[in-house]
Amino acid sequence: MIRTAAVVGTGLIGTSMGLALTRRGVHVHLLDADESAARVAAARGAGVFGPPSEPVDLAVVAVPPTRVAQVLADQQRRDLAHAYTDVASVKSATALAVSRSGVHRPSYVGGHPMAGSERSGPLAARAGLFEGRTWVLTPGPETSSGTLNRVLSAVALCGAVPLVMEPGVHDRAVALVSHAPHLVATLMAARLGGASREALALAGQGVRDVIRVAGGAPTLWTDIVRSNGPAIAEILGDLRKDLEALTRALNALEVSGPESEEALASLVDLLERGREGWESVYEPGGRIPVERVTLTVPLDGGPGEVDRLIDAAEGWGIDADGIRLSWSDADTELSALLAAPAPTAEAVRRRLADDGWRVTVAAGS
Amino acid sequence: MIRTAAVVGTGLIGTSMGLALTRRGVHVHLLDADESAARVAAARGAGVFGPPSEPVDLAVVAVPPTRVAQVLADQQRRDLAHAYTDVASVKSATALAVSRSGVHRPSYVGGHPMAGSERSGPLAARAGLFEGRTWVLTPGPETSSGTLNRVLSAVALCGAVPLVMEPGVHDRAVALVSHAPHLVATLMAARLGGASREALALAGQGVRDVIRVAGGAPTLWTDIVRSNGPAIAEILGDLRKDLEALTRALNALEVSGPESEEALASLVDLLERGREGWESVYEPGGRIPVERVTLTVPLDGGPGEVDRLIDAAEGWGIDADGIRLSWSDADTELSALLAAPAPTAEAVRRRLADDGWRVTVAAGS
Structure with missing residues (x-):
């Protein structure tokens, strides 16, 4: 103490x-x-x-x-x-x-x-x-x-x-998850310095988030970045290769033919790798497969019913991607299918039943 | 209707x-x-x-x-x-x-x-x-x-x-404030795909914000980006020039001598341009000089007093950068100086007085 x-x-x-x-x-x-x-x-x-x-x-x-x-x-x-x-x-x-x-x-x-x-x-x-x-x-x-x-x-x-x-492991890690992202945000923010008022009127939450950290004090960041230059340069060097391929692809998409198809494939590849990187930060547990149990909840179609169920399910750790709606073959009956993590499925079922929902449990899905 | x-x-x-x-x-x-x-x-x-x-x-x-x-x-x-x-x-x-x-x-x-x-x-x-x-x-x-x-x-x-x-003006604007930021976030996110668990443990809100939009559906974004390729490519081409200069600078910072000084100047320049771009999005009114009036509020140094004043001032449109603390020459008396926009200064003064603060108004600052 x-x-x-x-x-x-x-x-x-x-x-x-x-x-x-x-x-x-x-x-x-x-x-x-x-x-x-x-x-x-x-x-x-x-x-x-x-x-x-x-x-x-x-x-x-x-x-x-x-x-x-x-x-x-x-x-x-x-x-x-x-x-x-x-x-x-x-x-x-x-x-x-x-x-x-x-x-x-x-x-x-x-x-x-x-x-x-x-x-x-x-x-x-x-x-x-x-x-x-x-x-x-x-x-x-x-x-x-x-x-x-x-x-x-x-x-x-x-x-x-x-x-x-170890200090070296730390520095390579922060180069990747902090310093390089800071400089990438700065590079994008620098493009916005001369933007017209009209263009800025279209700026939404997306670009605001991308450049938010670029608001940091330049003197402090000069000091941080200069102490970790080579580790950051290595990451930005790899990023630059992707950027060059991307710029080539964007220009080639205009023409038709095999060149354009290749460009499209390269663009899709980048967007998918970006999504994978996003998942590794936002859904780090996503790679470990979690056994899920499907809870079926028949709905009567009343107003706000689906939204109430979504709100409740999210409170129990079932995110929007784990919720699907399904109709019976004759399109007459609607059910919600909730993919609940196996360890908590029984607790979720009980909570649903307590709240007045009818619920049946299917086999693992 | x-x-x-x-x-x-x-x-x-x-x-x-x-x-x-x-x-x-x-x-x-x-x-x-x-x-x-x-x-x-x-x-x-x-x-x-x-x-x-x-x-x-x-x-x-x-x-x-x-x-x-x-x-x-x-x-x-x-x-x-x-x-x-x-x-x-x-x-x-x-x-x-x-x-x-x-x-x-x-x-x-x-x-x-x-x-x-x-x-x-x-x-x-x-x-x-x-x-x-x-x-x-x-x-x-x-x-x-x-x-x-x-x-x-x-x-x-x-x-x-x-x-x-006009459609063309719109497309160049969204290339700048939406499509390019999306792809820049994607380029950074793609670097994180292979990150170690240890490195990811260090990921904070900064990198999460920078890459947030890269979680968007790759198929949808392929479709968006391919329809606006040249406008986006132009912006990313300019960004690439900055990136090349940055990577060179990061590597040159290690050596000493004039090369290192030049590298440092180039790094500072980029960070400052980034900060200016950030301001144009986050503080678009910042370029129009607003006349401000300094309100001086003597403080007695009681616990939480400064925080209460900051909270109140922020509610009246005075952000943290508009608040300074100042000591008398003998370091015995503490005052807060609030830079209130001239049009609302009198209203702020009255609110402060109503809430029991002693307040004096200085000339425009």
Whole structure:
């Protein structure tokens, strides 16, 4: 357990940690090179302004990646804390810089909470920022278990889920799921800078989502991206090959003949691979086949009946793709077929019956 | 006004229109080549299954873009309605196909509601899908005003905002704000198909938003994209130039010297252009300078005070970037500075005073 902590760097992440830890009873000290940022964090209730009079249990260095090693070394010299962690989004370069800057290794463990916002600064912070999020920790062979346990305790108090990883594995992973997506969103957003008012009137939720992260602070992202360049470049290099094939295909679709058919096949292939990638993020469990049981619910066709059943079924973990409607051969009787996961099917059947639906259970489908 | 309508093609869009029009008292007939889809739409309450016995006021052809002209011509021959529209997301190719297929032009006006979902089919439909959305109409010189008015009436009943455009202008606009973003999301999603479980554990809301639209049905998007190939290819060609410069920069950042500085400048430039594009979508009013008045609110530093003020200010149209905290010279007194748009500043001041805040008004800032 930790009772006292210091946050060095009261931006979005540091202040959010201060708010989360304070709420759970930790006494937090707030420091920032920009004094007014630390004062704002204090006014938000993230802790008290200024350094502690004696070493705290844990210091969190929440400054941009390229400054982590220097700030860590400085604060260790001042004996700010018994244990230290950082929140930099790139870990190999940080680990290298840390090893060069003379940081005391047993009392340091690298960290990276997978949470953020396109807004920055202490006013954008919130205590719930880390709730349910993954928090990567990269302990080295020299990290003491006491240090690791203090950081694990802080992660738990923030409501996050710790995940221990090698720095290099982490950096390749974030290049793929964070840095490359950020730059891809930026590339698309850059195309919209000169858009006409008329074109912008047609912008819907789709493009807004695609470019949302491009609203992030350019200076912060320059710092993040420059620390992980080669890993990101590799992914974008692969993406570029797909993009070249796509542009060729789009132009070839106009002509008719075998060239156009090939172009169409290449387009379909890309869209299908995109859908597979989407599934791996949105439906990660989708690859593990779940045995399902079909529940048949006869309907009388009254107004709103189907919608009531869909709403109820979704509350029981049956999504829209697991619901079909079916007519009897004579088109006179309508039934809903619900594909319920086998382990919960009986519970769902009972709930349906309790709510007044007639329901029969078919064999596994 | 329209009293009767027919929806041909009861997918997401057609069924949602059926639901919206039915809710507003229009008698809707539902038709689909896949009879069961029309029956599902009817069971959802989107109208009655099957064709009308006499021509309806308006028929909506809600089939994929490449089939619009044929279905329109077929239904006109059957005298389904007095007026016709479609909802295809590409308008030049549709207009060309319509002119070739012998469609009666005075009774047809092209349309495209800027609304959708990554889910498809009648079970995903909802009456509120078009609420507040832009709905493009592309009347030609031969379109009768009676036809245009019937379609305008349907658009209004769906709660959408009509916008008249030339087909070519529409297609270049949707290439930029819809088709290119969709394909960019797809290119990124395709990179995630082979991601390890560990990497996916680090995926946060950022990447989910970037790739969300890539969950759309590949067959539908093949159809959309192939009808607007050259316009999309032009945008992606420009994007590719930025991507090539970016990949070069990411690799050059590793070395030191002038090459690295140039790379850094190019990276910063891209991130800033991305941020500008983001602003043009998220803060379209941001380019018009709004005069602001600074309201100064002295604070006593009590717990939650700053958060209460931020919450209140956001409710009055002052976003987080318009709020700063400031200390007196002796660091003893804290004040919040709210940059309120001049036209509403006095109203905000009065609301603050009513809620018990002390507030002073400074000159325009």
